[in-house]
Amino acid sequence: MIVRTSARTPSSRVPRLNGERVDFEVGGLAVCVVEQPGVPVVGVALCYGTGTAAERDDEGGVAHFLEHMMFKGSRRFGEGEVDSLTQRLGGSNNAFTSHDATVYHFSFGTDTWSTALEIESDRMDNLLLDEDAIESERHVILEEIAMYEDEPWDALDQQVVARVFAGHPYAKPVLGSRSSVEGLSREALRAFYSQYYNRERANLAVVGGVRADEVRAACERWFGNEPSRSRSGALPDTETLPTSVDGGPIRIERQHGELARLLVAFPAPAVDTDEHAAMRLLLAGLCLGRGSRLHRRLVEQERSCLWVTSDLTEGRGPSCASIALEVTPGFDSKDVELAVLDELSRSVSEPLTQTEIERARQLLRVDYVFSQQRVEARAVNTALEHALYGEGHHERCLDRLLSVDPCQFRELERWLRPDRAVIGWSLPSVS
Numbered sequence: 001m002i003v004r005t006s007a008r009t010p011s012s013r014v015p016r017l018n019g020e021r022v023d024f025e026v027g028g029l030a031v032c033v034v035e036q037p038g039v040p041v042v043g044v045a046l047c048y049g050t051g052t053a054a055e056r057d058d059e060g061g062v063a064h065f066l067e068h069m070m071f072k073g074s075r076r077f078g079e080g081e082v083d084s085l086t087q088r089l090g091g092s093n094n095a096f097t098s099h100d101a102t103v104y105h106f107s108f109g110t111d112t113w114s115t116a117l118e119i120e121s122d123r124m125d126n127l128l129l130d131e132d133a134i135e136s137e138r139h140v141i142l143e144e145i146a147m148y149e150d151e152p153w154d155a156l157d158q159q160v161v162a163r164v165f166a167g168h169p170y171a172k173p174v175l176g177s178r179s180s181v182e183g184l185s186r187e188a189l190r191a192f193y194s195q196y197y198n199r200e201r202a203n204l205a206v207v208g209g210v211r212a213d214e215v216r217a218a219c220e221r222w223f224g225n226e227p228s229r230s231r232s233g234a235l236p237d238t239e240t241l242p243t244s245v246d247g248g249p250i251r252i253e254r255q256h257g258e259l260a261r262l263l264v265a266f267p268a269p270a271v272d273t274d275e276h277a278a279m280r281l282l283l284a285g286l287c288l289g290r291g292s293r294l295h296r297r298l299v300e301q302e303r304s305c306l307w308v309t310s311d312l313t314e315g316r317g318p319s320c321a322s323i324a325l326e327v328t329p330g331f332d333s334k335d336v337e338l339a340v341l342d343e344l345s346r347s348v349s350e351p352l353t354q355t356e357i358e359r360a361r362q363l364l365r366v367d368y369v370f371s372q373q374r375v376e377a378r379a380v381n382t383a384l385e386h387a388l389y390g391e392g393h394h395e396r397c398l399d400r401l402l403s404v405d406p407c408q409f410r411e412l413e414r415w416l417r418p419d420r421a422v423i424g425w426s427l428p429s430v431s
Contacts, residue, residue: 044207067095105376114222117222201387281364294325
């Protein structure tokens with residue numbers, strides 16, 4: 001059955017996105033097509049609704065390792081052939097793993113886009129997992145872990161996030177640890193692949209200069225057959241709240257690099273709530289752009305920081321709100337930390353003004369439109385949306401954000417209390 005709908009958004013405040021949307025299913029695979037006539041490229045994204053959170057304690061990093069192996073040989077495409085074929089056809093491809101999902105995405109011309117379906121069908125059913133390729137890729141991933149450990153921000157972020165989500169699957173590092181990756185066997189990779197890589201757990205999005213009827217025909221060709229084996233397995237429960245950070249603030253300090261770096265993080269509301277929208281708007285008012293409160297105070301007035309930014313994670317389960325900055329050499333890191341906590345407290349007692357709110361809304365609206373402009377990015381967003389949240393998720397989130405009432409900021413006090421904070425410092429190395 002094909003369901004055809006206009007790509008309308010839930011509120012006049014939310015920018016309209018071009019394209020007619022068509023949904024259907026082939027062989028258990030959920031497919032979403034966004035037709036954009038006249039666009040000369042097509043983005044294709046296949047999202048498996050499983051990632052690091054599904055790993056057992058003894059197989060850390062297996063989801064990310066398997067992502068690498070999906071490029072290392074299947075029955076019809078030998079090692080390296082996916083990349084070489086993509087390049088010969090003038091396209092691009094990439095992939096990423098998160099706690100909740102693993103996504104493979106392509107960009108092709110309108111006459112070659114179905115090659116992506118041919119590739120995905122074969123490696124969904126016929127991945128080889130050659131022993132030599134596994135060992136070669138193991139070294140690549142161990143080097144990747146070493147790079148993360150050597151990069152001050154990556155190392156600090158990993159430690160802080162692990163503490164914010166202590167006791168929750170989101171505390172696991174996506175790459176795994178050096179010891180866990182060294183211990184992963186071919187059997188572990190095969191078991192994870194067999195359990196989670198199947199049509200029922202996959203969501204396909206095709207966006208750009210393509211028609212729904214030709215996408216359906218290509219899907220029938222490449223995914224309409226019976227899979228080579230049956231697969232099953234329950235996903236972990238990630239929707240429960242993590243272990244509380246109450247009783248803090250919890251402090252993490254490490255010596256790394258030449259600059260003082262601060263990351264202040266809090267457990268935050270789940271993505272599909274009004275509180276999450278209010279938190280995103282508040283963080284934008286505090287940290288996004290030159291007109292934000294913390295930028296004005298720390299970067300322009302006091303000049304104690306080189307820059308300041310914020311983040312609010314999204315997933316099936318709880319979120320993490322954070323503020324990050326780098327301290328200008330010669331300034332006291334303690335004063336900077338107190339200033340950040342002061343502005344967080346003041347943001348609740350003295351909420352953003354209407355001018356600040358409108359400025360933050362406009363910046364977030366622009367970010368939303370920009371994130372959807374490239375067809376490949378829109379395909380990724382659409383596939384993720386279907387796998388994790390349901391149709392229209394991104395538009396609903398933006399609509400909530402644009403509808404936030406200033407009085408909602410006061411409700412965030414229970415999330416932003418200092419005793420719920422994890423305060424991470426990466427301080428200059430002592431020679």
